[in-house]
Amino acid sequence: MNRGALDGVRVLDLSRVLAGPWAGQMLADLGADVVKVERPRKGDDTRAWGPPWLANQDGEPTGESAYYLCANRNKRSVTVDLSSPEGQDVIRRLAMESDVVIENFKVGGLVQYGLDYESLKAANPRLVYCSITGFGQTGPYAARPGYDFLVQGMGGLMSITGQPDGAEGSGPIKVGVAVTDVMTGLYATVAILAALAHREKSGEGQHIDLALLDVQIAYLANQASNFLVGNAVPQRMGNAHPNIVPYQDFPTADGYMIIAVGNDFQFAKLCQVLGHAAWAEDVRFVTNAQRVANREALVALIREATVKRTTDEWIAAMESVGVPCGPINTLDRVFADEHVRHREMQVGVPHPVAGMVPLVANPIRMSGSPVAYRSSPPTLGQHTDEVLQDWLQLTTADLHGLRDRKAI
Known part of the structure; x- marks a missing residue:
């Protein structure tokens, strides 16, 4: 079976919520082996962000939230306790076997575990290490936590979204999806692929510093250019376009x-x-x-x-x-549209609990190495033993020991 353009690339995904997982899912869709590291018993925060919940074959909720499902297919889930020295050692060893690490901890948050870029680079100089934060690794806001809604406001998007002052329902409005998170995930994917290409020529990995605020400002596109060139602050215009009529x-x-x-x-x-x-x-x-x-x-x-x-x-x-x-x-009409159906923008993927999970397809169409839907978003810790045996050659006894000591 065609395993995709990134077959053979190993990605250690230490991120959670949306921006980082979105990048991880994109790489996984393109064929990379993406291992999602989660907290034992709790997992990614978004697992609890419901309802709605995926239902099992009897119509009962599985505890898998729709939010979590949107950004985690084609990955393998491993549960590791980062607060445990043995757990930290497991992550470190996994990073040594990885081509890419994705993380979205607070700036400096992984230094205490010896899992920051400089620490891992010393042992694996070919590692591509992508850090995603709200405001970047440097600057006066670097220590602040960042959230999509907050950044949509701070980065100017909400100042141009919504009805104009004086109109019915006027006022700033956020976009109806966490678009800055999604765009950051896409920018991260592009940066990671570029860093992998650079590594092929130089033999060296590198650190990628991605900030939600930077991305938010970058994708203002013509609106930002209108301001920089025209020196006039764009205003909310409802659904109208600032440069084209009608x-x-x-x-x-x-x-x-x-x-x-x-x-x-x-x-x-x-x-x-x-x-x-x-x-x-x-x-x-x-x-x-x-x-x-x-x-x-x-x-x-x-x-x-x-x-x-x-x-x-x-x-x-x-x-x-x-x-x-x-x-x-409305979304019911979107997925019923004959063209959308022809383009197969909804896919069903086998799920170990639900039988089948409906997902939005990846929009990339490649003739030689197409996207493959190899696996559904994993249940919590579904692949812990499999990955640790595959990547680290741990024995059954090793796994029992780590589990007894609550490291995994």
Whole structure:
């Protein structure tokens, strides 16, 4: 069976919650052998972040939270007590057999255990060591704990998300998913792959310092560039776009739809569909720059037109002439959508307790080394014996001894 592009790469995942586990899952999806280290009896914090819980075959809750399931497939779970000297030695030995370590402890938190980068590098100079924190390894905020919601506020995202001042429901709003955690996981994945490529040429590993706040600022993209170039502070605009018009939601006879016009040709087609071809020749709206300058007038005109037909009717009409548009779907409609189903964005993976667990698929499509769904998110400590025998060649007696002394 094709084991993926990263077959043979060993990853020791000491992280918990979302950003680190997301990176670990991405590497695991690409074929790496990812070992997730968890606390005995409790495990990753997110195991308790429910409901909802995965149900077993009798419909009873398994204790596996949906939150935990979203970021931990294709991994093996090992339980080790880091407060135990013997447990620390187990982690150290596992790190010696690893290509990558991912951790999201507080800055300096692993020094006391001898599991920080400098300590592990001395014994394994080829190690790629990725540290994920709220604010980075250096700087005045380095010691602070970091959380996605907090960083969405501090990093400016909430200042541009939500209805504008004076509008109904105005005020800053966080994004509806922990997007900074997810983006940090993706940046971590890119950095780890780059560090592995560098190691192939240099023979040396390196330390990766990733901060949620840095990532949050980096993915502000055009909004940050608008500020740096235009020297004007972006404001909340609801669903409108600061640089393109019309590019937002519009009311219909039975709800709302999105119109996303990206150029003047598409705008002309939109005007034809709306029954107002003359708008495309109006001096206020001929170019995108003019439409941005006259945003309020144009949006008001379009709103008056779109309420006359249903969402489905408008979408059919606009798609027929190449105007980008679409519905605002709830998640039940997302996973029922024929295109989403064709793309197989929902997968079922065998689970040792539930029989089968439904998961969101990885969106990466690779022709030569495709993503494989080898295993479900592991139960707590499911692979402790297997991994310690596989990576460290421990005997059954060794395992019994460690377990008796509560190191694993």
